[in-house]
Amino acid sequence: MSALLFYKNPIALNSETHRKLKIKPSSEGLNFSGKTNSVLLAGVEFAEACKHFPIVFAKVAEQRVLPVALLGFRDQENLFVDASGQWKSEYVPAYIRRYPFVLAAADASGQLAVCIDEAYAGFGADEGQPLFSDKGESTDYLKAVLAFLQEYQAQLERTDSFLQALRDCNLLMDVAANVNLPGGESFSIAGLMMVDERKLHALPEAQILQIFRSGDLAWIYCHLASISNFSRLPGKSPASVATRPASSAPATAKPTAPAQKPAKK
Numbered sequence: 094m095s096a097l098l099f100y101k102n103p104i105a106l107n108s109e110t111h112r113k114l115k116i117k118p119s120s121e122g123l124n125f126s127g128k129t130n131s132v133l134l135a136g137v138e139f140a141e142a143c144k145h146f147p148i149v150f151a152k153v154a155e156q157r158v159l160p161v162a163l164l165g166f167r168d169q170e171n172l173f174v175d176a177s178g179q180w181k182s183e184y185v186p187a188y189i190r191r192y193p194f195v196l197a198a199a200d201a202s203g204q205l206a207v208c209i210d211e212a213y214a215g216f217g218a219d220e221g222q223p224l225f226s227d228k229g230e231s232t233d234y235l236k237a238v239l240a241f242l243q244e245y246q247a248q249l250e251r252t253d254s255f256l257q258a259l260r261d262c263n264l265l266m267d268v269a270a271n272v273n274l275p276g277g278e279s280f281s282i283a284g285l286m287m288v289d290e291r292k293l294h295a296l297p298e299a300q301i302l303q304i305f306r307s308g309d310l311a312w313i314y315c316h317l318a319s320i321s322n323f324s325r326l327p328g329k330s331p332a333s334v335a336t337r338p339a340s341s342a343p344a345t346a347k348p349t350a351p352a353q354k355p356a357k358k
Contacts, residue, residue, distance in 0.1 A: 098132070099125050099192055101212035108229035116193075117221025119214040122178020123185070125192060130165035132188040135248035136255045136312045143319035145182045146173075147326070150256075150265060150286040158256065158265065158286055160316070162186050163326070166272045166282060172326060187245055196242040205246070207239055255309050262296060262304070264288050264313075270323060287320065288313050 097103055126132070131151060134142055139160075142148055146162035153159055164171045173181050193213035196205050209216060222234045231239070259265055266289040270282040293313065296304075304310045 100210045103208045104211045105206040108225050112225045114217045115221040115223050117215040117218050124178040126189050127171050127174045128169040130170050131161040132186050134160045136252040137248045139312045139315035141184045143315040147322045148316045148319040152284045
């Protein structure tokens with residue numbers, strides 16, 4: 094199984110092996126997300142996420158970018174989770190909410206299966222939600238988790254179509270987020286891209302209409318509106334001040350690569 098952000102030992106759930114095991118909320122809350130400064134977003138999340146985080150596009154490979162919610166400026170810095178594991182915003186990205194579950198390829202066949210992080214503190218507890226019945230059938234709780242994971246996967250695939258449209262229209266440009274610290278230190282978060290609104294306005298009418306009818310235009314403007322959140326991120330930490338990203342070539346410090354709502358536990 095390929096490496097997944099947050100997951101230490103993801104394993105496929107098995108109705109025989111895990112029939113007697115249960116799951117309960119961990120006392121650590123969302124502390125598992127405390128050392129990442131960005132997480133993957135599905136496009137459907139943009140409308141809520143744009144109220145809280147900068148939504149940018151992170152370069153993860155040649156000719157490949159992913160939409161991410163920027164959670165901090167420094168490597169391994171998440172300004173939205175406190176020491177007790179409580180989230181300091183009204184919206185938690187689905188990438189985080191799905192933990193400790195994930196839909197992933199569990200073997201060489203590539204077939205997706207419901208997996209769980211075996212290292213999760215609430216897994217295998219004597220109390221909590223059962224995952225399987227005595228007959229080995231999925232409980233209503235596990236069915237709800239699966240429904241969420243499948244919907245999330247479908248939304249990621251829809252987001253891939255959105256990203257392809259951005260590439261086809263050549264709408265993305267390189268940007269760097271400049272950060273100035275009170276002590277005089279400054280640095281840039283590079284490897285980021287955002288939509289060039291000038292290129293968007295210059296598109297032929299037929300392309301604009303296609304983008305509008307697909308729903309992509311709404312996602313684009315949620316992304317653009319979210320950029321103002323760069324100036325609000327420091328409010329989560331009195332030690333930093335950021336400026337609006339400026340169009341530039343990639344600078345010095347790049348964000349951590351993002352890896353990737355189950356039902357409430």
